[in-house]
Amino acid sequence: MIKHLKIGIVCYPTYGGSGVVATELGIALANKGHEVHFISYDQPFRLDLYSENIYFHQVNVPDYPLFEYAPYELNLTSKLVDVALHEKLNILHVHYAIPHASAAVNAKHILATYGIHIPIVTTLHGTDITLLGKDKSFKPVIEYAINQSDAVTAVSENLKAETLDNFNIKNEIKAIPNFIDMSLYNQECNKSLRNKFAKKDESILVHISNFRRVKRVQDVVKIFEKVNSQVPSKLLMIGDGPERLKAEQLCRKLGIDRQVKFLGKLKGIEKMLSIADIFVLPSETESFGLVALEAMASKVAVISTNSGGLPEVNIDCKTGFLSDVGDLNKMANDTIHLLKDTDKLNEFKNNALAHAKTFDLPNILPQYEAVYQDLSCKIKK
Numbered sequence: 001m002i003k004h005l006k007i008g009i010v011c012y013p014t015y016g017g018s019g020v021v022a023t024e025l026g027i028a029l030a031n032k033g034h035e036v037h038f039i040s041y042d043q044p045f046r047l048d049l050y051s052e053n054i055y056f057h058q059v060n061v062p063d064y065p066l067f068e069y070a071p072y073e074l075n076l077t078s079k080l081v082d083v084a085l086h087e088k089l090n091i092l093h094v095h096y097a098i099p100h101a102s103a104a105v106n107a108k109h110i111l112a113t114y115g116i117h118i119p120i121v122t123t124l125h126g127t128d129i130t131l132l133g134k135d136k137s138f139k140p141v142i143e144y145a146i147n148q149s150d151a152v153t154a155v156s157e158n159l160k161a162e163t164l165d166n167f168n169i170k171n172e173i174k175a176i177p178n179f180i181d182m183s184l185y186n187q188e189c190n191k192s193l194r195n196k197f198a199k200k201d202e203s204i205l206v207h208i209s210n211f212r213r214v215k216r217v218q219d220v221v222k223i224f225e226k227v228n229s230q231v232p233s234k235l236l237m238i239g240d241g242p243e244r245l246k247a248e249q250l251c252r253k254l255g256i257d258r259q260v261k262f263l264g265k266l267k268g269i270e271k272m273l274s275i276a277d278i279f280v281l282p283s284e285t286e287s288f289g290l291v292a293l294e295a296m297a298s299k300v301a302v303i304s305t306n307s308g309g310l311p312e313v314n315i316d317c318k319t320g321f322l323s324d325v326g327d328l329n330k331m332a333n334d335t336i337h338l339l340k341d342t343d344k345l346n347e348f349k350n351n352a353l354a355h356a357k358t359f360d361l362p363n364i365l366p367q368y369e370a371v372y373q374d375l376s377c378k379i380k381k
Contacts (some may be wrong), residue, residue, distance in 0.1 A: 005372055006035045008083055009095040010076070010104065013042040014210075018125040021178050022095045023047050023156070028181070028365050032052045034153070037087055039079055041072070045267070057083050073099040080107035084118055091372050093121040097129070098138065101145035107211040108148075119150035119375040121368075124157070124173075126287025129163050142333060143167050151371050155288040156309030174371070177312070178288045178362035182357060185297040186274040194275035197261060203233040203339045206276040206300070208291045209239025209283075218243070219282040221250045221260065221329055223303075226332035230260055231339045235260045238272060273298035277345065280334055281305070281314075284325055291311045293359055296352035301345060303335050313359075319352040333380075 007029060011022030019096060023044040026036040030053035038044060041059045041373070045320070059079045061072050080103060094100035101122040111118055122145065123261065129142070146152055147168055153176045160175045198204050205224055209215040217237040224235040237247065244262065251257040262295035266272060273279070276369050279295035281304040286292075288309040292302045295312070316322040321334035338345045 003373070003376070004033045004035070005090040006088060006377060007035070007372065008037045008039055008080065008082070008087075008092045010039045011044060012096070012101045013040045013044040015049075015174050015372070017178065017288065018123075020045055020290065021125075021268050022093075022123075023198060024056075024179070024181060024361070025368065026053070026054065028361055029311060029369075032365075032369075035087075037089065039076070039083055055087070063136055066140065073103045075102040076100070077106045077110070079107055080104060081104055081110050085115065085117045087112065089118060089375055090119055090380075092125065093368075093372075095123045096125060097122060097145045098141045101149055101350050102141055103145045105145055105148040106264070118147075120349070121151045121153065121371055121375070122146060122149040123176075124154045124159055124163060124210045124287075126159055129166065139167065147171050150375050153368075153371065156312050158309040158312065159287040162308075174367075176364065176367045176371075177359055178290045178293065179359050179361050180290075180293055180297050180356065181362045182297055185294070187299040187353060189275050192269060193271060197236060197275070198234045199232070201232055203231055203238060203277045204275055205233060205234045205278045205335070206238065206273060206295070206369045207280045208238040208273075208294075209241070209281075211239050211243045211247070214244055214255075215241075215243070216282045216325075217247045218250050219326070219331075221247050221254070221256070222328050223255045223280060223282065223332045224260065224337065225256050226328070227335045228256060228299065231337045233259070233339070236272060236276070238264075238266055238269060240265050258353060269294065270298060273300055276300045277339065279320075279336055280331070280335070281310070282325070282328070283307060283310075286310050288340070293356055296356040299349045301338060301348035301352055303331050303338075304380065313355075315351070315355060319328055319355050320348060 012019045019171045030036045030051045035053050037055045039057045059076050061075050064334045092104050094104045104120045152171050152173045155178045157175045160173045209218045253261045279300045279302045286308045292313050302314045304314045306322040314320045325332040
C-alpha cells in the first residue's frame with residue numbers, strides 16, 4: 001500500500017508540455033491524498049483549481065543592483081530549502097535538468113547540513129537535452145545534475161536514448177511517457193462551435209504550439225496552402241510565440257489569410273480539438289509530442305514529422321502519417337488523401353483515440369508513485 005507523501009514539484013509555469021504534465025501530475029497526486037507543493041516563479045497556468053492538498057510557493061527574484069542578471073537559480077535553491085524545511089517534504093520532483101535539477105541538488109546538499117536527507121526525482125522533457133545539451137558549456141552541469149539525482153525519468157524512449165548517447169550518465173534512466181486525463185477530452189464534435197469557423201463542406205486543420213522556431217509554424221501554413229488548393233478547408237492556429245508574426249505575414253503573402261485563424265493562447269484547447277479533422281505538427285524535433293496525444297484523445301488524426309519521440313505517439317499509417325522534417329509535399333499529400341477518403345479518415349480517428357487511451361493518467365500515475373515509494377523506503381533504511 002502506497003503511503004501518502006509530501007511532494008515538492010518544481011516546473012515552469014508557462015504554456016508548454018512540461019508545465020502541463022507537471023501540473024496535471026501534481027493535481028492527480030493530490031487527488032490520491034498526497035500533499036503537493038508547487039514551487040515556481042509564477043502559478044502554473046493549468047493550476048486554476050482549489051484543493052486542500054495543493055499549495056503554491058512563489059520564487060521571488062528581487063532586482064539586486066549588484067547583478068546584471070537576476071540569479072534565479074540561487075533564489076530557487078533558497079526557496080527549495082525553505083519549503084523542504086518548513087513543510088517537511090519527503091520528495092522533490094523537478095522537471096528539467098537545468099536550472100531545476102541543479103538547484104535541487106544544491107538544496108539537497110544544504111539540507112544535509114541540517115540532518116535532512118531528501119531524494120530528488122528529475123524528469124527530462126527534451127529541451128534540456130536536445131537544445132541546452134548541444135551547448136558544451138552546459139554539459140558538465142547537466143551531467144552533474146542528472147547523476148546527482150536519486151531517480152531520473154525521461155518522457156520517451158527516444159529521449160532516454162539521446163540522453164545516454166550525448167552525456168556521461170551513470171544513473172539509470174526510466175522512461176515514463178507523458179500522459180493525459182482522458183476524462184477532459186471530447187470525442188463528439190461541437191457542431192455549433194465548428195460552424196463558427198468552417199462551412200459544412202469545409203475541413204478543419206489545427207496546429208497548437210508555442211510558435212518557436214523548432215515548431216516550424218511556417219511549414220504548417222505552407223502545408224495548408226497545398227491542402228486548401230485541393231480540399232476546401234480552414235486552419236486554426238492556437239498558441240503564440242516569436243514565429244507567429246512570420247506565419248501571419250506568410251498567410252497574407254500566399255493569399256490564404258481569410259482561411260487561417262490565429263486564436264492565440266487558449267486554456268480550453270479540448271473544445272477546439274473536438275471540431276478538428278486533422279492535427280498538423282511538422283516540428284523539427286519533439287521529445288514526446290504531448291499536443292499530438294491531446295489531439296488523438298479528441299479523436300483527431302495526426303500529420304507529423306518522424307523526429308524524436310513522435311513515432312511513439314503517432315503510429316504511421318494507423319493513427320496518422322509520419323514524414324521527414326521539411327517534406328512538405330508528403331505531409332500535404334497525406335492530409336489531402338485522408339480528407340478525400342472519409343472511411344480512411346474515420347478509421348485513423350478511431351485508431352488515434354484507442355492509442356491515446358493507453359496514455360491515460362491511471363495507467364501512468366502508478367509508475368511515478370512507485371518511483372517515489374522506492375526512494376522513500378531507501379531513505380528510511
